[in-house]
Amino acid sequence: MAFKLEIFPISYCAKYNPATGNWDEAWIEKDRIPFGELERMNEAKKAEILAKRNDLGLPSVSYTSQYGMGCFEGLKAFPKKDGKTSIFRPDRNAARFFSSMEGLKMPPYPEALFVKAVAEFVRKNAALGYVPAYESAWEEDNFAGASAVYLRPFSNSEGAIGVGISTAPSVLITGTIVSSYFKGGSTKAVTTKRVRAAPNGTGSLKCASNYVISALAKREAEDAGYMEVIYLDSEHHRFVDEGSSCNIFFRLKNGTLVTPALGTILPGITRASVIQLAKDEGVAVEERPIAIDEVLSDGAECFVTGTAAGVTSVESVTHEGKEAVFNKRKPGELGERLQERLKGIQYGTKPDTYHWNFAV
Numbered sequence: 392m393a394f395k396l397e398i399f400p401i402s403y404c405a406k407y408n409p410a411t412g413n414w415d416e417a418w419i420e421k422d423r424i425p426f427g428e429l430e431r432m433n434e435a436k437k438a439e440i441l442a443k444r445n446d447l448g449l450p451s452v453s454y455t456s457q458y459g460m461g462c463f464e465g466l467k468a469f470p471k472k473d474g475k476t477s478i479f480r481p482d483r484n485a486a487r488f489f490s491s492m493e494g495l496k497m498p499p500y501p502e503a504l505f506v507k508a509v510a511e512f513v514r515k516n517a518a519l520g521y522v523p524a525y526e527s528a529w530e531e532d533n534f535a536g537a538s539a540v541y542l543r544p545f546s547n548s549e550g551a552i553g554v555g556i557s558t559a560p561s562v563l564i565t566g567t568i569v570s571s572y573f574k575g576g577s578t579k580a581v582t583t584k585r586v587r588a589a590p591n592g593t594g595s596l597k598c599a600s601n602y603v604i605s606a607l608a609k610r611e612a613e614d615a616g617y618m619e620v621i622y623l624d625s626e627h628h629r630f631v632d633e634g635s636s637c638n639i640f641f642r643l644k645n646g647t648l649v650t651p652a653l654g655t656i657l658p659g660i661t662r663a664s665v666i667q668l669a670k671d672e673g674v675a676v677e678e679r680p681i682a683i684d685e686v687l688s689d690g691a692e693c694f695v696t697g698t699a700a701g702v703t704s705v706e707s708v709t710h711e712g713k714e715a716v717f718n719k720r721k722p723g724e725l726g727e728r729l730q731e732r733l734k735g736i737q738y739g740t741k742p743d744t745y746h747w748n749f750a751v
């Protein structure tokens with residue numbers, strides 16, 4: 392599956408008013424067709440409705456469409472075993488979105504508005520059936536095939552044609568239903584010579600312009616038969632940075648779990664959560680530079696983390712023709728355990744020790 396662009400009937404828009412300093416909020420209600428009814432429509436009718444929902448009335452020519460001057464977030468709402476729905480750590484996405492907007496020198500969207508708006512977005516669309524119902528069958532494969540609501544808040548600039556900075560941005564929230572992210576098959580990763588993030592760049596901001604390189608490198612890796620691409624640092628081309636749109640972890644032969652320190656890379660919320668959960672398991676966790684040579688010689692297990700992927704095992708890492716294979720190409724035990732704990736918290740089958748779930 393991954394992402395099908397079937398966006399929800401109700402979207403959100405807040406427009407910054409530079410004169411008042413306020414964010415003027417509005418709901419964009421395209422239709423009130425319940426989820427089940429949409430699913431039963433013929434393809435042509437459905438396509439027509441979905442195209443209308445995706446027209447959010449944004450200026451066509453803007454700093455965002457011309458120069459990639461925009462930022463975004465990705466977070467999920469989960470249907471839980473107790474029948475309730477909750478969003479995973481929206482306060483963290485709110486804080487990161489605030490820093491991304493500040494990083495692009497735009498008026499930042501207040502964190503409290505973000506949290507309130509994503510919750511209201513889920514409630515409004517849930518009333519029309521756009522939150523999948525919890526299924527006990529998901530527990531059998533540790534939620535690998537489970538569904539959730541993927542939320543996509545993003546900024547968009549006012550109309551503009553010259554290169555410049557947005558002074559009157561809008562923040563929109565759309566969403567779609569997603570099921571498991573990575574299809575079966577190869578989970579091999581390969582390093583790339585391309586650079587996604589550099590010191591004094593925008594790599595640590597979740598901003599649109601970063602992702603052209605990501606898409607190119609990922610395509611090149613896929614064309615060569617790999618699932619994922621690994622970026623090395625821009626200066627020495629020696630230390631591991633991250634995956635195409637996920638963070639990366641290595642369990643070494645001595646049992647330590649290592650992940651690159653924050654700086655140029657994207658500060659993932661799944662990354663932060665997994666570090667906490669690994670420490671709970673008594674695992675020694677180090678956030679530090681890790682050379683690709685160290686991965687090749689001392690790596691025992693590798694996984695990548697992100698909202699879309701959760702914790703996804705990587706069977707091998709190839710660098711300049713040398714392949715390090717982990718755990719006979721089977722998912723590593725630590726990654727599996729962390730995924731079980733993370734999914735258990737999100738879907739409400741395990742205690743939410745840190746109160747990460749935000750009830751909607």
Ligand SMILES: *Cc1c(COP(=O)(O)O)cnc(C)c1O
Nearest residue numbers: 636637638657659660661697698
């Ligand atoms: C979004 C993203 C991640 C993962 O962040 P989460 O908050 O865990 O979803 C990692 N790397 C990049 C480049 C990203 O864009």
